[in-house]
Amino acid sequence: xxxxxxxxxxxxxxxxxxxxxxxxxxxxxxxxxxxxxxxxxxxxxxxxxxxxxxxxxxxxxxxxxxxxxxxxxxxxxxxxxxxxxxxxxxxxxxxxxxxxxxxxxxxxxxxxxxxxxxxxxxxxxxxxxxxxxxxxxxxxxxxxxxxxxxxxxxxxxxxxxxxxxxxxxxxxxxxxxxxxxxxxxxxxxxxxxxxxxxxxxxxxxxxxxxxxxxxxxxxxxxxxxxxxxxxxxxxxxxxxxxxxxxxxxxxxxxxxxxxxxxxxxxxxxxxxxxxxxxxxxxxxxxxxxxxxxxxxxxxxxxxxxxxxxxxxxxxxxxxxxxxxxxxx
Amino acid sequence: xxxxxxxxxxxxxxxxxxxxxxxxxxxxxxxxxxxxxxxxxxxxxxxxxxxxxxxxxxxxxxxxxxxxxxxxxxxxxxxxxxxxxxxxxxxxxxxxxxxxxxxxxxxxxxxxxxxxxxxxxxxxxxxxxxxxxxxxxxxxxxxxxxxxxxxxxxxxxxxxxxxxxxxxxxxxxxxxxxxxxxxxxxxxxxxxxxxxxxxxx
Numbered sequence: 001x002x003x004x005x006x007x008x009x010x011x012x013x014x015x016x017x018x019x020x021x022x023x024x025x026x027x028x029x030x031x032x033x034x035x036x037x038x039x040x041x042x043x044x045x046x047x048x049x050x051x052x053x054x055x056x057x058x059x060x061x062x063x064x065x066x067x068x069x070x071x072x073x074x075x076x077x078x079x080x081x082x083x084x085x086x087x088x089x090x091x092x093x094x095x096x097x098x099x100x101x102x103x104x105x106x107x108x109x110x111x112x113x114x115x116x117x118x119x120x121x122x123x124x125x126x127x128x129x130x131x132x133x134x135x136x137x138x139x140x141x142x143x144x145x146x147x148x149x150x151x152x153x154x155x156x157x158x159x160x161x162x163x164x165x166x167x168x169x170x171x172x173x174x175x176x177x178x179x180x181x182x183x184x185x186x187x188x189x190x191x192x193x194x195x196x197x198x199x200x201x202x203x204x205x206x207x208x209x210x211x212x213x214x215x216x217x218x219x220x221x222x223x224x225x226x227x228x229x230x231x232x233x234x235x236x237x238x239x240x241x242x243x244x245x246x247x248x249x250x251x252x253x254x255x256x257x258x259x260x261x262x263x264x265x266x267x268x269x270x271x272x273x274x275x276x277x278x279x280x281x282x283x284x285x286x287x288x289x290x291x292x293x294x295x296x297x298x299x300x301x302x303x304x305x306x307x308x309x310x311x312x313x314x315x316x317x318x319x320x321x322x323x324x325x326x327x328x
Numbered sequence: 329x330x331x332x333x334x335x336x337x338x339x340x341x342x343x344x345x346x347x348x349x350x351x352x353x354x355x356x357x358x359x360x361x362x363x364x365x366x367x368x369x370x371x372x373x374x375x376x377x378x379x380x381x382x383x384x385x386x387x388x389x390x391x392x393x394x395x396x397x398x399x400x401x402x403x404x405x406x407x408x409x410x411x412x413x414x415x416x417x418x419x420x421x422x423x424x425x426x427x428x429x430x431x432x433x434x435x436x437x438x439x440x441x442x443x444x445x446x447x448x449x450x451x452x453x454x455x456x457x458x459x460x461x462x463x464x465x466x467x468x469x470x471x472x473x474x475x476x477x478x479x480x481x482x483x484x485x486x487x488x489x490x491x492x493x494x495x496x497x498x499x500x501x502x503x504x505x506x507x508x509x510x511x512x513x514x515x516x517x518x519x520x521x522x523x524x525x526x527x528x529x
Contacts, residue, residue: 030418036448038481040416071333080509087510090396097393101377104359110379111356118348131332162448167376174397180515187517191524255521257528297331300345307343313357316381321358324408326377327483328451 019044031232036162039105039328047231052106053122054233055164059099060117060124064298065145066092068128072138084181088142091174098167101326105163109323118303126284127210129292136189136196136203143182144207144249148214150175151245160232163328183252190256197257204253205261212279213287215242246274360386361411362394363442363453365402372453374442374483377408383491391500397510400501402493410489412462414482418447423482424474427466434468435460437486441469444481451483462486 016024023042030037037043070089076082100110116122127145132138150172157168189200216238228234236244247267253260264277287295331337357379363372375394380386386405395403414423423444438458442451457468465484493500508514 035418038416038447071335083509087396087507091510094393094396097378098376104377109356111351115348115350118346120346133332165448166450176512177510177515180512180517184515184517187521187524191520191527255525296346297329297336300329301336301339303346303348304339304342306348308340313381316385317357318381321381321407322409323356323379324359326359327361327408327411327413328374 016044016046028231031160035160036165037160038162039325046227047233048106050228050231050233051161051164052103052108054228055099055103055106056108056113056116057123057125059096059103059113060122061128062092062096062099064117064124064302065128065141066096067298067301068130068132068294069138069141072132072135075135076138077135081185085138085142088178088181091178095167095171095174098170099164102161102163102167104325105328107325109325111323114302114306118299118306120290120299123288125214126287126292127207127214128298129287129295130207130210131294133206134199134203136199137207139182139185139189139200140203140207141182142178143186144211144253145214146175146178146182147249148211148241148245150179151241151248152215155235155241156233158232158235163326166328186256190258201258204258208261209279209283212242212276213281213284215239215245217281217284218278243273246276250274357381358386359408360390360405361408362386362390363404363406364394364400366399368401370401372402372404372440374451375403378405383407387491395501395504397504399504402498404490404492406485406490410485412466412484414466416444416481418480420478422474422479424470424479427470427482429463429467432460432464432467434458435464437461437465437488439465439468439484439486440490441465441473442483442485443473443479445477445479447480451481456487457484 024044027037027041027043027047030041037047066089069085069092073082073085073089076085100113103113104110113122117124132141153168153172153175157165157172159165159168186200189196219237219239229237246265250260250265250267262277264275267274286292290296329336329339358381360378360380360383362375362378364375365372375390378386378389378393380389383405387403390403390405394400415426417423417426435458437460438456439462440456441454443454444451454469455473457465457472459465459468462484465486466482469482469484
């Protein structure tokens, strides 16, 4: 057959009870063997729905995440920092492109995803609803928000859905530059003047609570975790990911002489787990539901870009082209 | 809006805040598949897809999306609808086992053949065949490129449907290795960090 089907329909079920038990068993056995699921393979509706939700949210986070950093390109200190930040922001938008493609292989058209983002139906990472007041805020994102994203992405790259894993492999390779660049920026602030050090300390104070929110609610209140992990869509619990991030980056932050604004933050040497003050999950819910400092601005910037580009897209459309799902 | 970013403040007021008109489900650009040759002599491999109004724009977007880093010596794009796809197999079954019929020999058109040799990985260029149509190309590939190794999926693409890279265009990637600012290795903070830690101690 020639490539490019369109299979997206609203998925109404959240249950696997109505699935063919033989096909479901074969599907689960394939995942158990460590094989990847490809777009043309049979898959339960719930798997498809969960993957679309997760990959689409990831794609939106990349495209929205480019905004708080992008705003600092013109004000980045020096030509080299401007070049680096431009390259990083271009990468983030490129990552969104890769992820939208992966989600499209599951049957949801790209434009529908953009529409759901702008209408507020689909979510994106909460952390990008906070403002970047100073250059140090931008450095915090480049180093530590990207570090958090890499922790999640490296784990999920070992998941079960082929197109998502391939996109994540490429993304993780590019993210290594982001991480090193971000750390480089923060080393310069830490070893700079008293004003520079203070600027990063203030950024750290502002961003630490959203950074703790970044990995999601503790698993006891996360409805999606269990099924996503069984099908190797999500490869670690929210708490495991948060703990891994703390393990890797708290010592590096302390090494640079900064103070993390949580008096209870301490590693339990017996369990190997970090103790910390429970993040304010009411704030998390409030922001995810649209009441954050920058939710409105982020979505308006996307909506206005969409509206202003419409005439160009309309002018370029021809009857010869047709949207179809990507192949792999 | 009350933004910290003056460029956001300057955005014109268009449309209605928080609302976007729904599009017809498939009222959008076409889909194109992207294939990259990482180094001269290495086989082309499938990298992903882009959406574009035509082949030319698809080529430009593919270059920006898939060849900003690493090495690239050539790339090509084709409309997703021009990729003829075999069934996907698993276990010990080769996709060639499911290609029924007898090859009627070479035809006038040339086709590029792609194999998926490991599930979860990318499709890799396996060779070219001449045939009269895509199905005939599958049969020709079965006769000439099927070396007994497991192949889980086969793609055939008619060569004259592909937008290739010209010889002059290969210059696009000459400066790629010089763009160190996109590379983690360009951000060595070690010496500065060491000096800082020594001073702190």
